[in-house]
Amino acid sequence: MKKLLSLLLLGAVLILVAAACGEEKEGEKGTPTAQPTGTPAVTAAPTSTAVAAGYPMTLKDMMGRSVTIAAQPRRVVATSPTTVETVYAVGGTLVAREATSDYPPAVADLPTVGKAMAPDFEGIVAQKPDLVIADAINQARFVQQFESLRVPVLMVGAASFDDVETGLRLVGQALGLSEKAEQVISELEKDRDAVIAEVPQQEVKTLILIMDADRRIYAAKPETYVGSLAQLLKAENPAAGLSGAAGPYPGYVLLSAEQAVTENPDVILTISPAPPPAPRLSDTLKGVPGYSDLSAVKVDKVHELDVKLFLQAPGPRVVEAMKQMLPLLYGTAAGGD
Amino acid sequence: MLAGAALVLFALMVVGVSLGSERLSPTEVWDGLTNPAYSSERVIVWDLRLPRVILAVLVGANLAVAGALLQGVTRNPLADPHLLGISAGSGVVGALLLVRGVDIALEAKVALSILGGLVGGAFIYAMAWRGGVSPTRLTLAGVAVSFLLISVTTAILASSRLFAQQSLNFVGGSLFARGWDDLGAVWPYSLVGLVLALGGAASLNIMALGEDAAAELGVRTGWVRAIVVVLAVVLSGAAVSVAGLMGFVGLIIPHVARALVGQDYRYVLVASALLGAILLVGSDTLARNILGETELPAGVVTAGVGAPFFLYLLRRMR
Numbered sequence: 001m002k003k004l005l006s007l008l009l010l011g012a013v014l015i016l017v018a019a020a021c022g023e024e025k026e027g028e029k030g031t032p033t034a035q036p037t038g039t040p041a042v043t044a045a046p047t048s049t050a051v052a053a054g055y056p057m058t059l060k061d062m063m064g065r066s067v068t069i070a071a072q073p074r075r076v077v078a079t080s081p082t083t084v085e086t087v088y089a090v091g092g093t094l095v096a097r098e099a100t101s102d103y104p105p106a107v108a109d110l111p112t113v114g115k116a117m118a119p120d121f122e123g124i125v126a127q128k129p130d131l132v133i134a135d136a137i138n139q140a141r142f143v144q145q146f147e148s149l150r151v152p153v154l155m156v157g158a159a160s161f162d163d164v165e166t167g168l169r170l171v172g173q174a175l176g177l178s179e180k181a182e183q184v185i186s187e188l189e190k191d192r193d194a195v196i197a198e199v200p201q202q203e204v205k206t207l208i209l210i211m212d213a214d215r216r217i218y219a220a221k222p223e224t225y226v227g228s229l230a231q232l233l234k235a236e237n238p239a240a241g242l243s244g245a246a247g248p249y250p251g252y253v254l255l256s257a258e259q260a261v262t263e264n265p266d267v268i269l270t271i272s273p274a275p276p277p278a279p280r281l282s283d284t285l286k287g288v289p290g291y292s293d294l295s296a297v298k299v300d301k302v303h304e305l306d307v308k309l310f311l312q313a314p315g316p317r318v319v320e321a322m323k324q325m326l327p328l329l330y331g332t333a334a335g336g337d
Numbered sequence: 338m339l340a341g342a343a344l345v346l347f348a349l350m351v352v353g354v355s356l357g358s359e360r361l362s363p364t365e366v367w368d369g370l371t372n373p374a375y376s377s378e379r380v381i382v383w384d385l386r387l388p389r390v391i392l393a394v395l396v397g398a399n400l401a402v403a404g405a406l407l408q409g410v411t412r413n414p415l416a417d418p419h420l421l422g423i424s425a426g427s428g429v430v431g432a433l434l435l436v437r438g439v440d441i442a443l444e445a446k447v448a449l450s451i452l453g454g455l456v457g458g459a460f461i462y463a464m465a466w467r468g469g470v471s472p473t474r475l476t477l478a479g480v481a482v483s484f485l486l487i488s489v490t491t492a493i494l495a496s497s498r499l500f501a502q503q504s505l506n507f508v509g510g511s512l513f514a515r516g517w518d519d520l521g522a523v524w525p526y527s528l529v530g531l532v533l534a535l536g537g538a539a540s541l542n543i544m545a546l547g548e549d550a551a552a553e554l555g556v557r558t559g560w561v562r563a564i565v566v567v568l569a570v571v572l573s574g575a576a577v578s579v580a581g582l583m584g585f586v587g588l589i590i591p592h593v594a595r596a597l598v599g600q601d602y603r604y605v606l607v608a609s610a611l612l613g614a615i616l617l618v619g620s621d622t623l624a625r626n627i628l629g630e631t632e633l634p635a636g637v638v639t640a641g642v643g644a645p646f647f648l649y650l651l652r653r654m655r
Contacts, residue, residue: 114358118513118631122359125380145514148384150375 062136063155072176073131077124080116080135081313082158089316090172090181096127158314160228191319200330205236207265211281217255224251225314235329238263257290268302271311280304303328342611353390353622388517393621394614395527396580399572401613402534404587409541410565411472417588418573421479425486426457427577432493443522450578454570510583510636519579526575534568538602583636585643586613
């Protein structure tokens, strides 16, 4: 009996020690800058001439939430690649970023606060932000936890070109950078129209495929970011009419090989979420049973899309994404293959 | 003994509140707890860590007591809220809510989870009924229904799988991103369930003597069994709704409790509550801290900690 009790206490002590040791590993985490609380991080004042007038302001974010911002934010934290890029696109700066975000290059040195799927809430608080910009698409379920941080939280997300504009406008307003935001938006529209003008007259049918961890293939419907861009580029996407099981990627529908063969797209675009050295889906697709019969596979019209531009970081680089997609869809007719 | 356990629990709670992905000094932790003025320490300690630690206490106590109740009422040492399909009903509801992204109040989610458990429990009862429900039939029906409902849950999660992290947290058991709101929705069920369970301890003691003996002593075994199962469902349903399918606690802790305090259910239930809380607070703290910025599901740690301990117990027993 006594032995058992002492064992129990030993167990409790071990837990304590292990947890404390786990703490010390933080130093070896490899994040660019250590973050003891109270460290003044880099705060650059926004460069536009927007005045502090307009604050306090109440905005409606992209989840329909009412967000009140008392004064021009000086310490902003963004918790997903999309939100990080949006802030910098309107000329803002951050004091901390999501861990996998790497664009623009200026963010590389910022301290990190967890990943989009698993935000580091304590890390966010420790940055003493006056505004947190979180992702409306893949962090919606954390809204309550974000709100418990007692900082205004703006939910912004991008599943289409229009969303990108809305997001830029919203973040621009929130940061007092509306002028710059509108500039960026009209440039984006101009560039988008220029890309669309290059779309050749031919018709093209495409499927945009992704594979999950269990090696099942999903096709992107037009309501996904990548699907909406394909639609802008006037490609026909038969996934629109498909009803299949949903999977780990919202808006992507499970595709069977038979369905793929029935639709027989002219071009297949693929996204491979797993980083190298994992193989690219464009290379392995011909090995998937049934897919080797597709004409697109036979004439080698299976092209890889950049996973960051099209899946992980939808946002201000939308026109760059369209420019990448255009020649992949139309081949030499669009001036490149 | 119980006082010692309570002390260990308190110590672990203090540790739990002091450790996290942000390093805080003891003074900062103390400030965070006592000074309501807004500061980052306050938010971290009071809004992020404290509700989670308290929730771990309740979830651990809930699951352990539910396990003890079920082991008592089935006279089966392997009874566990998850094994007997009791929480599987809550699991189905939890999976559905997760997958549909249903936007209803937290209190409603917890209530639905418990309702799911009750439906599961009722189904088990119906299956096991033959002029009454014997412990053996209850166990067998429970195991079978449990497998059935777990496969339903898996199908729901697999056919509409969310980002892997989410379903992993649900199936593994995790308190990630749980705060005061979740605590507020759960504690009433915890309080009522634990208090009522304690009230039924005397009856459970008598029922341990055997069906006939208990009946002769005036215990209405059918009613007691039904009420105890309902209590176990309420306790584990509330736990599953905030922590997912946290394993091992309901199975192992009652055994540890019995080894420490004997067979009297009045003590076993209290000890189970304390020890369950200890296991979960410890596991959750470990899960949050051992990998730095990323979190493990706490359920992985309860299994990792609980299984070796259980094996040790096994070796000691005759």
